Amino acid sequence: MRTSKSPVNPALILIDIQQGFDVLEWWGTGRNNADAEDNARLLLEHWRQKSWAVFHVKHNSVKPGSPLAPSHPGNAIKEEVAPLPGEPVIGKTVNSAFIGTDLKKRLDDAGITTVVIAGLVTPHCVSTTARMAGNYGYNTYVASDATATFPSATLDGKTIPAATVHEVSLATINNEFATVMTTQRLLEIFSLLSLDRELQVAGWR
């Protein structure tokens, strides 16, 4: 049976991959995973090739001085994943891409039930968006190596290295809110799902 609507209709949600995250005077040094943007780009290229839904999310910071503020050039999305004309860009002012935005309505109106999340930074906007996506009932994936973060401070002022913050942040959402896996594994799985659908459409399955 041919249908116009694919059962494989995953959305890629790219969170806050903005130039302002390179302003280390604001964020500090010690970011992990310099490959995050390139991995996000691999996902984006795959999604575009498949004509699947892509949502660019951009943080319009309201913090005075933030390089993510709309008045700062750092508000712009990085070149690696720059939106093409027609791709939706959703602005937000808090961590969650679901609060103060129409992201949920857009996903639901499009019949999207699966989301893949990547972007910056792991413990804040990525984690919070993935938590809400999972709790809203979306089949939620997070690309472990297409996200990154900076060191955090414990309550008593010790520094937690970015790699530890990243690892614990992903461990605490995996299997509870989302399925966390590498970009390569996500691309493999979504290619297989896509192939399965093509075989169905061709009448082979």
Add this chain to the structure above:
Amino acid sequence: MRTSKSPVNPALILIDIQQGFDVLEWWGTGRNNADAEDNARLLLEHWRQKSWAVFHVKHNSVKPGSPLAPSHPGNAIKEEVAPLPGEPVIGKTVNSAFIGTDLKKRLDDAGITTVVIAGLVTPHCVSTTARMAGNYGYNTYVASDATATFPSATLDGKTIPAATVHEVSLATINNEFATVMTTQRLLEIFSLLSLDRELQVAGWR
């Protein structure tokens, strides 16, 4: 000036402090902070004494076999913080106390702008509820020692001790979504706020 509505109108939100968390066959061993329930009780007693708003949140798990399922005796709230008649108990089926519930409406209808969050477990239901509270714009506090958790597994199967999960979970919400501090410090601060209000009402300030 006397008003009927106190400017200090903080709500205490106790998350999932349920007997089922003692079923270690389900959760595994290695939980940190055995004092979490007693510290939550200290907060609850203070809130009751002040007649401030209290919300008990209870997880009605839909996972087969979960000791937090409504059909399991572990669904009951622990004795230390058992609700009194008239205190609202809000059931939920996902991690966030704001998803699938009327908690936000209740807070907003009561004019509550400050929330203090405690309960189980730190990286899941407590963290997610605190993240959403902060992102919704509530002045959000989390009691660092009135919450606890179990070990987590990294993506490659290593065990992260509960104390580390707890510490990183609190570090990554502190100053971003919430102000995280000990129960004792919270009680001191909210007592001072309360005293300040009493002095205002008495015309001394």
